Amino acid sequence: MTEFACSTDGLRIAYETSGEGDPVLLIHGFASSRVQNWLATAWYKTLNDAGFRVIAFDCRGHGESDKPHDPSLYGYDKMAGDALAVLNAAGLERARIIGYSMGGHLGIELLMSHPRSIRKLVIAGVGETYLRGQFDRRFAIADAILEADIDRITNPIARGFRTFAGQPGKDREALAACMRGDRRGYTAKDLAHATRPVLVVCGEKDETSGAPGPLAAAFPDARVVIVPGRDHMSAVGDKVTKEAVISFLHE
Numbered sequence: 001m002t003e004f005a006c007s008t009d010g011l012r013i014a015y016e017t018s019g020e021g022d023p024v025l026l027i028h029g030f031a032s033s034r035v036q037n038w039l040a041t042a043w044y045k046t047l048n049d050a051g052f053r054v055i056a057f058d059c060r061g062h063g064e065s066d067k068p069h070d071p072s073l074y075g076y077d078k079m080a081g082d083a084l085a086v087l088n089a090a091g092l093e094r095a096r097i098i099g100y101s102m103g104g105h106l107g108i109e110l111l112m113s114h115p116r117s118i119r120k121l122v123i124a125g126v127g128e129t130y131l132r133g134q135f136d137r138r139f140a141i142a143d144a145i146l147e148a149d150i151d152r153i154t155n156p157i158a159r160g161f162r163t164f165a166g167q168p169g170k171d172r173e174a175l176a177a178c179m180r181g182d183r184r185g186y187t188a189k190d191l192a193h194a195t196r197p198v199l200v201v202c203g204e205k206d207e208t209s210g211a212p213g214p215l216a217a218a219f220p221d222a223r224v225v226i227v228p229g230r231d232h233m234s235a236v237g238d239k240v241t242k243e244a245v246i247s248f249l250h251e
Helices: 034-039 043-049 076-089 102-113 128-132 134-146 156-165 172-179 213-218 239-250
Strands: 003-006 012-018 022-027 052-057 095-100 118-124 198-203 222-227
Touching (some): 012 034, 012 043, 012 076, 022 076, 022 102, 043 052, 043 239, 052 076, 076 102, 095 102, 102 118, 118 239, 128 213, 134 156, 156 172, 198 213, 198 239, 222 239
Parallel strands (some): 022 052, 022 095, 118 198, 198 222
Antiparallel strands (some): 003 012
């Protein structure tokens, strides 16, 4: 059942819980939702069966959460704050956290700015491109998301974002605003000060994230899993991903 937390700037953030046990907070990827990213890929069941309580929420601009069209409301600090608001609404101070793609970025933000909220962090669908300033292309992607005629988009990456953001029920204006929001990326030197265990998981063919090894090497306590034959869209629900994550969470 959908419940709502209130963000520090007054937005309604939709979330739900499933199962019993130690809590795991799920943070989905860009233009996705808790249902598309986690429920439809059987992550709720996988985690529940492994003895964990799921807390999954829709990031602002996504799913059932409020969808402002102002880019200034989509800084990673504000979006990470929404995760804290959800934990608080669920009666929790901290949890194990799994973030996919954009959700992985938000997990890193929480790890660096609010480490007490995290027991362990899984960063999935994020790799070495995080360390190379990949945020620079987000404005072109935002423009593509708003393009009415998808056939005018020739860049395959931008076209892929436009296709995904154009699925029924998604607010392209809100998603474009999200893409234009303020992004603070941490350097390898910054990440060396992280204080929680980290698992970095990427598909073998994930050109969006790049290889996971360089990102994992930046953390003082991290390990790597590469999912054979999978790309950015297909690694999230793969059996290898799930087995690696469950093993890491149980340790």
